[in-house]
Amino acid sequence: MSKLYSGAEIVFKCLEDQDVKFIFGYPGGAVLPIYDELKNHSTIKHILVRHEQGAGHAAEGYARSSGKPGVVLVTSGPGATNVVTALTDAYMDSVPLVCISGQVPTHLIGTDAFQECDTTGITRPCTKHNWLVKDIKDLPKILHEAFKVATTGRPGPVLVDIPKDIQFAKTNYFKQKKEKKIKEKIHSRFSEKEIDNLIELISKAKKPVVYSGGGVINSGPKASEALREFVRLIGFPITSTLQGLGAFPGDDNQFIGMLGMHGTYEANNAMHDCDLLINIGARFDDRITGKIDEFSPKSKKVHIDIDPSSINKIIKVDLAIVGDVNEVLETTIKKINKKKNGFKNSNKQNTSKWWEQIQKWRLKNSLGFINSDQTIKPQHAVQRLYELTKNQDTFITTEVGQHQMWAAQHYKFNKPNRWMTSGGLGTMGYGLPAAVGVQIAHPDKLVIDIAGEASVLMTMQEMSTAVQYNLPIKIFVLNNQYMGMVRQWQELLHEKNYSESYSEALPDFVKLAEAYGCKGIKANNPNELDSKIKEMIDHNGPVIFDCQVDPNENCFPMIPSGKPHNQMILGPNDKEENKITGKGKALV
Amino acid sequence: MANPKSAYSIPTKIGKFDTHIFVVWVDNEAGVLARVVGLFSGRGYNIESLAVAEVDATKNISRITIVTTGTPQVIDQIKLQLKKLVPVHKVADFKREDKNVIFKEMALLKVVGNKKKIEKTLKACKSFNPVILDKTKQSVVIQITALRREIDKMSKKLKPLGLTSTSRTGAIAMTRGAEVFK
Numbered sequence: 001m002s003k004l005y006s007g008a009e010i011v012f013k014c015l016e017d018q019d020v021k022f023i024f025g026y027p028g029g030a031v032l033p034i035y036d037e038l039k040n041h042s043t044i045k046h047i048l049v050r051h052e053q054g055a056g057h058a059a060e061g062y063a064r065s066s067g068k069p070g071v072v073l074v075t076s077g078p079g080a081t082n083v084v085t086a087l088t089d090a091y092m093d094s095v096p097l098v099c100i101s102g103q104v105p106t107h108l109i110g111t112d113a114f115q116e117c118d119t120t121g122i123t124r125p126c127t128k129h130n131w132l133v134k135d136i137k138d139l140p141k142i143l144h145e146a147f148k149v150a151t152t153g154r155p156g157p158v159l160v161d162i163p164k165d166i167q168f169a170k171t172n173y174f175k176q177k178k179e180k181k182i183k184e185k186i187h188s189r190f191s192e193k194e195i196d197n198l199i200e201l202i203s204k205a206k207k208p209v210v211y212s213g214g215g216v217i218n219s220g221p222k223a224s225e226a227l228r229e230f231v232r233l234i235g236f237p238i239t240s241t242l243q244g245l246g247a248f249p250g251d252d253n254q255f256i257g258m259l260g261m262h263g264t265y266e267a268n269n270a271m272h273d274c275d276l277l278i279n280i281g282a283r284f285d286d287r288i289t290g291k292i293d294e295f296s297p298k299s300k301k302v303h304i305d306i307d308p309s310s311i312n313k314i315i316k317v318d319l320a321i322v323g324d325v326n327e328v329l330e331t332t333i334k335k336i337n338k339k340k341n342g343f344k345n346s347n348k349q350n351t352s353k354w355w356e357q358i359q360k361w362r363l364k365n366s367l368g369f370i371n372s373d374q375t376i377k378p379q380h381a382v383q384r385l386y387e388l389t390k391n392q393d394t395f396i397t398t399e400v401g402q403h404q405m406w407a408a409q410h411y412k413f414n415k416p417n418r419w420m421t422s423g424g425l426g427t428m429g430y431g432l433p434a435a436v437g438v439q440i441a442h443p444d445k446l447v448i449d450i451a452g453e454a455s456v457l458m459t460m461q462e463m464s465t466a467v468q469y470n471l472p473i474k475i476f477v478l479n480n481q482y483m484g485m486v487r488q489w490q491e492l493l494h495e496k497n498y499s500e501s502y503s504e505a506l507p508d509f510v511k512l513a514e515a516y517g518c519k520g521i522k523a524n525n526p527n528e529l530d531s532k533i534k535e536m537i538d539h540n541g542p543v544i545f546d547c548q549v550d551p552n553e554n555c556f557p558m559i560p561s562g563k564p565h566n567q568m569i570l571g572p573n574d575k576e577e578n579k580i581t582g583k584g585k586a587l588v
Numbered sequence: 589m590a591n592p593k594s595a596y597s598i599p600t601k602i603g604k605f606d607t608h609i610f611v612v613w614v615d616n617e618a619g620v621l622a623r624v625v626g627l628f629s630g631r632g633y634n635i636e637s638l639a640v641a642e643v644d645a646t647k648n649i650s651r652i653t654i655v656t657t658g659t660p661q662v663i664d665q666i667k668l669q670l671k672k673l674v675p676v677h678k679v680a681d682f683k684r685e686d687k688n689v690i691f692k693e694m695a696l697l698k699v700v701g702n703k704k705k706i707e708k709t710l711k712a713c714k715s716f717n718p719v720i721l722d723k724t725k726q727s728v729v730i731q732i733t734a735l736r737r738e739i740d741k742m743s744k745k746l747k748p749l750g751l752t753s754t755s756r757t758g759a760i761a762m763t764r765g766a767e768v769f770k
Contacts, residue, residue, distance in 0.1 A: 124623060125630045129674040132618065149674060292600050309668035312661060489595065562598045 004170040007136050007162060008037040011100065013173050014143035015044055020071050022047055022062060022440055024055040028075025029115060030102030033167035047440060047469060050461035052079050054433035056086020057459070060095045061437030064420045065395055067220060069096040069150050070437065076102045077115030080161075081122065085427060088126040090157040092424025093243060094218055096150040097157035099127075105165040106134060119161045128156035136169035144176040154307040155218055190323040195332050197319050198278075199339065201300055203347070205276035207354040208236045211259065211288075214243030214423070215281020215305060216325050217416045223247070223326035224416040227280065230329045233336060235347050237358055239267035241282045242408055242423045250412030256358060257367070260288040261559050262405040265366035265568060266358050268557075271296050272565035273357075279303045281325045284314040285424070294564035304328050366557040367409050368573045376526050378403060378478045378549040382410040382450065385476060388533050395438045395447045397421065399431040399455030402484035402555045407450040429458030432475060436462055439471040446474070446537065453479040453506055453546075463516040466542040474536050475544045477509060480551040488554045509546035518542040603659035607636070607684040609691060609761045610666065611769070615675040616642045616650040623673055624652055633658060633666055637693070637736070637758030649677065653760045655684075655736075680769045688764050694757045695739045700727045701750030709749050713742065 005013065011034055015023070024047045027035045038046055049055040052074045059070025070090075074083050080101045090097045104113040120132045129149050131142045142160055150158045202208070210231055216223050224247045231238045231254055238248050239259040248255050257264030259271055268290075271277065277299040282288070284303075289295045292314065301317040303310070304325060311320040321328055369379045382403075396411055397420040398404040404421055413419050420438060422430035431449040439447045449456070456477055466473050478484075486501040513520030519539050523532040523546070536543045556571035614620045621640060628635050636655040643651040656666060663681065670679045682689045699709045706728050710718060716732035716739075723729075732742065736759060743754050763769060 120619060121622070124619070124626055128672075134618075286597060289597075291597055307672070309665060309672055311668075313665055316661075561594055561596055 002172050005173045006033070006037070006170050007133075007139055007167040008033040009040075010136075010139050010171070010173050011143065011162070011167075012037055012041045012044065014140060014147075014176075015071065016041065017176055018069075018144070018147045020044060020069075023071040023073050024049055024058045024062070024437065025073030026050075026052050026055055026075065026079060028077075028079050028102065030076035030104055030164050031073060031079075031100075031167075032102075033164065034073065034100070034102070034162075046073070047436070048465065049433065049436075050464050051459065052082035053085050053429070054436070054459050054462040054465065056083045056097065056099070057089070057427070057430050057433035058437035058440070058462070058465075059097050059099075060086060060090050060093075060430075061397060061420050061434030062441045063090075063095050063097060063437075064217075064434075065417050065438040066441040067417060068441075069098055069147060069155075072097060072099040074099065074101050075115065076104055076119065077117045079115075080119040081117060084122060084126060085425075087123055087157045087159065089422050089425040089427045089430065091126045091128070093422065094155050094214060095157065096155035098146050098150050099123075099157060099159040101159060101161050102167070103132065103161045103163040106163045107165070109163065119159065123159045126157070127159050130159040130161065132161045133163065133166050136166050136171045139166065139171070140173055140176075154215075154310075190321045190328055190331075194319065194321045195328070195335055198302055198321065198332060199336055201276055201302060201319065202234055202236075202278075202336075205236075205300075206350050207270075207274045207357075208234075208276040208278070208351060209256075209270045209274040210234075210236050210238040210278045210280060211241070211271065211282055212238060212244045212247055212280040213241040213282025216244055216247040217281075219281065219306075219325040221416055223281075223324075223329065226326050226329035226333065230333055233333060235351060236278075237270055237355070239263070239270065241285070241288060242421060244282060245408060245419045246413035246416045249414040251414065256362070258408055259565075260285075261290070262409065262555055262557065263559075264409075265364045265557055265570065266361035268559065268565040268568055269361050270358060274299045277301045279305070279317070280329070281305060283307075283310045286314070287423075289314060290559045291562055291564045296565070364570065365573070366568070366570055368571060369553070369556075370572055371526075372550065373526055375550045376523065376529055376547060378406050378480065378547075378553055379410055380526065381476075381478060381529060381547050381549060382406045384529055385448070385450070385533055386411045388530065389446060389448070389537065393445055394418065395420070395435075395442060395445055397431040397434040397438060397447070397449045399449070399451045399458075400426045400428045401452045401455060401486075402480075402488065402553075403450055403452040403455075403478040405485075405555045406478070411450070428452075428455035430455075432456055432459050432473075433462045433465075435473040435475070436465050436469075436471055439466070439473050440469070443471075447472075448474045448476050451475055451477045452484060453477050453481065453509070454483045454503060457507075460512070463513070463518060463542065463544070467517045470541065472539070472541050472543075474542070476536070477544065477546050478549050479506070479509070479546050480549050480553065481506060482551055484553075485555070491554065492560075509544050513542075513544035516542075516544075518544065520544050520546065522546040522548065524548050603661065605657045605659060606663060607655065607657050608663050608666075609682045609684060609689070609759060610652075610654045610656060610670065611680040611682070611761055612652040612654065612670055613677040613679075614650050614652060614673075615677070616648045617675060620650070620675045621652070623675065624654075624670065627669055627673065628654070628656070628666075631665070631669065633662065639758035639760050653758060655759050678770070682761060689761055690764060691735060691759050691761050692733050693736050693739055693759045694731060694733045695742070696721070696753075696755040697730045697732065697743070697746060697751060698727060698753035699730070699746060699750045700752050702726065705749045709746055709751075712745055712749070716742065
């Protein structure tokens with residue numbers, strides 16, 4: 001008879017078998033047996049956060065920057081409800097998370113026991129799948145399946161709810177077998193013919209554009225390599241979604257910038273005027289498409305995605321290729337190389353006029369802004385941060401709002417997994433805990449959270465985590481004293497009625513940093529910006545950087561809602577021809 | 589025009605609605621119905637009727653039949669979203685007009701009235717496989733199986749005859765012929 005293990009031991013056995021090195025969590029009554037077992041497993045390090053939402057976002061940061069699933073451990077009731085925001089965030093942005101939650105003992109489930117909540121009920125719509133373990137015998141199988149579901153296909157969060165009595169109960173443990181499942185969800189099902197069709201479309205295109213997304217990052221570093229090879233082979237311009245930044249080098253000439261609501265003029269116009277649109281691992285999100293009826297009206301559309309339900313959900317496409325981005329691209333590259341020698345040259349002729357047009361759009365310099373030598377412009381701050389950090393392998397996280405868009409516009413990413421931001425859910429407070437997770441995964445790298453002062457206060461308590469584990473994260477706060485994006489919308493849409501978007505009583509961030517036991521730096525004017533940024537980078541420990549920026553700056557360019565891609569509002573440099581007239585303003 | 593003061597786009601034209609019947613084979617485990625139904629409510633899809641029961645006790649498989657309406661795009665989404673659920677094995681989707689598929693609903697009807705009215709009732713039900721489940725001097729409980737609209741019609745018709753209580757199932761479906769949906 002083999003040895004019997006308790007539920008808590010089995011949790012760790014499974015984590016060890018899954019090669020988990022870190023768990024992010026917070027103890028509580030219903031997970032105490034698991035926490036008790038922690039000391040016996042030296043290969044697994046627990047990172048104690050200050051709030052369960054922080055655990056979730058930290059695990060997201062860990063997962064996105066390392067490509068491995070993030071593991072979260074929380075208690076029942078409030079522990080589980082606090083992690084819901086992070087689970088939803090991970091679900092929207094396809095981040096693999098495995099969340100283990102404690103639950104009240106099985107005989108108390110349904111009795112409104114202390115710290116009881118219907119965790120699987122609450123998290124059902126924000127996880128790929130969840131399990132309530134009612135029998136100890138099911139636990140090993142469920143835990144291994146949880147990892148499998150989280151990491152295969154389109155990745156996402158899963159949750160395993162383990163009642164306290166199950167954590168004490170004993171059973172056998174078997175290593176995960178390479179079992180043949182009766183029902184395997186098939187992920188790559190594209191055919192040779194579809195690839196041929198794609199190549200056919202590519203060879204005919206005169207005004208093509210490649211639009212890549214977070215799916216490329218999720219497909220692994222090899223997919224980014226394949227994307228680079230593919231795009232260079234076909235010579236097409238490429239734009240990227242917010243989540244896809246870094247898959248293709250941001251400073252490459254073929255890269256025409258981010259697209260969408262705050263994307264570049266050239267990217268959005270290319271999307272509108274193109275005759276072939278190749279979507280690689282993106283999902284036609286509403287921040288990208290603008291007005292659906294007038295979205296890229298003249299183009300043939302190709303959609304490569306691992307999730308069949310993404311196809312034709314919003315935009316009807318002419319060719320759908322369901323599969324892993326890396327596999328699809330590698331197959332396509334092989335076929336192109338085999339079939340057509342000199343493909344690239346003939347393609348260049350086909351698209352030369354199109355490239356000329358793109359150059360014209362580029363001359364608009366849509367990311368331009370009027371700099372000042374009196375106040376720090378937020379765009380300028382991001383640009384300086386980029387210039388001063390581009391020589392080292394830097395990881396950037398963000399919160400949500402204007403600063404996030406400025407970071408996306410002005411910081412150039414050359415590698416995948418270097419950019420962690422909450423795109424789908426738009427969770428303010430994501431960036432600081434995410435930076436904690438990124439730094440855990442990459443202890444020797446520079447990790448910066450480009451933050452807004454409003455967002456960062458939502459999860460500021462995680463500075464305490466950073467200090468505890470001596471994680472040298474840099475919190476670069478673009479402090480404009482407003483919820484900037486809210487203020488911008490109020491300015492443009494609500495007659496400058498800045499209802500509740502001004503923060504009257506902000507903390508002194510330098511003192512706040514000191515209170516947490518880390519370093520605080522404040523920059524007030526452009527002259528001192530560079531030296532202070534350097535001071536931040538050189539400091540070996542966590543830093544909160546209070547960058548006092550122009551409070552009235554708006555984030556441009558911008559596609560007003562309900563408008564197609566070719567009707568952007570440009571920045572103040574371009575005011576003359578794009579003044580928002582009375583009528584236009586009503587349409588914003 | 590709709591209020592343009594929005595960070596979201598204005599809804600576009602809504603296409604024609606079709607009625608579809610989905611048959612979903614799922615693992616019969618706790619919460620599986622909630623997952624399927626939650627998918628519909630969470631994404632704003634419509635459920636007209638629902639029928640669910642275990643059909644294979646050894647493999648632990650339940651069969652859920654859902655009648656729904658939506659534009660072709662929405663119907664497509666429902667199918668693909670259902671297929672993504674972990675306990676879902678396969679999903680079949682039939683148009684209501686599909687001649688190769690049999691659709692049936694069952695209803696229990698209680699009519700209270702005099703002999704004459706009860707006789708009239710039984711006659712009216714004749715073409716819908718009536719089974720008399722209970723009969724007293726002043727009442728009858730009849731089981732009929734028919735299409736949704738036929739049962740709708742019957743309940744209307746039986747109102748003046750003393751129909752006091754109606755209990756209906758959701759539609760269930762099966763393909764004609766020897767073929768089995770894979």
